[in-house]
Amino acid sequence: MEPKLNEKDWLGISRIIYTAIIFIAGAVFVGGLLMVIGNLPLFGSLNTPAVNEVYARYIEQGIRETGAVNAVTGMILDYRAFDTFGESAVLFTAVLTVMLLLNQQSGKGSSSAAEAESGGVGGYSMIIQTVTKAAFPFVLLYGCYIILNGHLSPGGGFSGGTILGAALILYRSVFGERAGDAILTKQGCMKVSSTALLCYACLKGYSFFTGANHLESIIPTGVIGSIFSGGLILPLNIAVGLIVACTMYLFYQLFEGWRCEDESSGRKLL
Helix, strand or coil, X not given: CCCCCCHHHHHHHHHHHHHHHHHHHHHHHHHHHHHHHHHCCCCCCCCCHHHHHHHHHHHHHHHHHHCCCCHHHHHHHHXXXXXXXXXXXXXXXXXHHHHHHHCCCCCHHHHHHHHHHCCCCCCCCHHHHHHHHHHHHHHHHHHHHHHHCCCCCCCCHHHHHHHHHHHHHHHHHHHCHHHHHHHCCHHHHXXXXXXXXXXXXXXXXXXXXXXXXXXXXXXXXXXXXXXXXXXXXXXXXXXXXXXXXXXXXXXXXXXXXXXXXXXXXXXXXX
């Protein structure tokens, strides 16, 4: 009489099958990537379409068609603005997913208690608090400059938004949760991000529609080199900067609450 397999045996067999499937799928995926890499043109070849068509178009016609002195910003927010919109949507989706997983009211008690013990702030010395309070507005100003000046010089929404998000995180980490929420709450971050993403979609959707139907856009590119040049690039930069800043700040808020909950429950963080 053959022995029957128990639950432990079935679990071992399932693991073997799962491992084999993952290995085969990974091997097929890697093989496909290697096949694509093998068919790519050689690096630096003058016969590639990117060199003959796209590259020349950006360099020769970029300033006239986009109105942006910074060719990189003109490419990101004009020629391939649809891809940039996808990147912004990915950031918004990521922060929305993290909110669904980690957003909870727990941890406020421990954070508030810590603030009460330290005089209502994050527990740092007076020197750090004074330096942070003095530097905070200048860091915000610099982030805004990077965003607003992105079509004229190196910068843009992604880099400027990172500076703004870092400034908000610095202020919250030094002065505590209450002071951070007084500037921007979780709900405020979501409202700003969703509004900025919607504005990006509406503004650039107009360009997509006119371009696809060969219609002349009513939005001028402005005087090249001025702050209001570049057509829609300036407001798009602002929208991207707000999305990036709010995403960084909201991630910090969410994981901060999760950390406080673990510390109050006595569990060790990995």
